[in-house]
Amino acid sequence: EDKVVQSPLSLVVHEGDTVTLNCSYEVTNFRSLLWYKQEKKAPTFLFMLTSSGIEKKSGRLSSILDKKELFSILNITATQTGDSAVYLCAVGGAGGTSYGKLTFGQGTILTVHP
Amino acid sequence: DTAVSQTPKYLVTQMGNDKSIKCEQNLGHDTMYWYKQDSKKFLKIMFSYNNKELIINETVPNRFSPKSPDKAHLNLHINSLELGDSAVYFCASGDRAGNEQFFGPGTRLTVL
Numbered sequence: 001e002d003k004v005v006q007s008p009l010s011l012v013v014h015e016g017d018t019v020t021l022n023c024s025y026e027v028t029n030f031r032s033l034l035w036y037k038q039e040k041k042a043p044t045f046l047f048m049l050t051s052s053g054i055e056k057k058s059g060r061l062s063s064i065l066d067k068k069e070l071f072s073i074l075n076i077t078a079t080q081t082g083d084s085a086v087y088l089c090a091v092g093g094a095g096g097t098s099y100g101k102l103t104f105g106q107g108t109i110l111t112v113h114p
Numbered sequence: 115d116t117a118v119s120q121t122p123k124y125l126v127t128q129m130g131n132d133k134s135i136k137c138e139q140n141l142g143h144d145t146m147y148w149y150k151q152d153s154k155k156f157l158k159i160m161f162s163y164n165n166k167e168l169i170i171n172e173t174v175p176n177r178f179s180p181k182s183p184d185k186a187h188l189n190l191h192i193n194s195l196e197l198g199d200s201a202v203y204f205c206a207s208g209d210r211a212g213n214e215q216f217f218g219p220g221t222r223l224t225v226l
Contacts, residue, residue: 031211032211032213034214034215038155041219041220042118042204042217042218042219042220043157043204043217044217045214045215045216048213048214086155088157090157092211092213100145100162100164100169100170100209100211101159101162101170102147102159102215103159104156104157104158106154106155106156107155107156107157109155
């Protein structure tokens with residue numbers, strides 16, 4: 001069965017700190033890895049990664065994928081209170097019954113204090 | 115607004131009842147999904163439909179029956195509700211490859 005594991009499960013930091021969130025996976029047919037941010041309601045898309053070693057960046061957030069070691073990290077620099085959320089990692093399947101299916105990790109709860 | 119919408123946002127009901135949740139997307143996507151998020155925030159896929167055809171059907175009790183009248187709508191009907199069905203149900207849409215999926219606001223179902 002496909003598995004996605006995130007660490008840490010929760011993290012409390014102060015504004016201005018830099019955080020690194022981890023996601024490791026074991027899937028039968030890997031196609032992509034996605035990061036989502038979930039505040040009070042719906043998850044919102046952050047990044048999709050398909051190739052190893054290519055960093056995706058959006059403002060203070062960046063992410064990179066290592067397909068050999070089967071993990072990804074999400075970095076947030078100069079954190080702000082608005083970054084407080086649950087960060088979800090998901091892996092997309094590539095073929096057969098996995099095609100189109102996203103398997104999510106359990107999420108990392110990030111709390112940023114002023 | 116272009117979006118994925120769900121109704122109702124909250125649903126409180128008694129065990130044994132039957133209820134439905136509706137989902138609509140106006141993003142022009144071919145594929146729609148239902149996810150269940152439990153109290154520990156674990157998001158798990160239940161079903162996906164591509165252009166009205168069932169593509170993914172995870173090991174979900176057959177009390178749950180999705181219906182897609184057209185590719186912009188995917189409804190979820192639940193029969194004989196149980197306590198364990200209490201969760202937030204999210205509808206999402208995207209392409210069949212599982213690229214970026216857009217999520218609806220969720221329906222919080224509470225079974226008493």
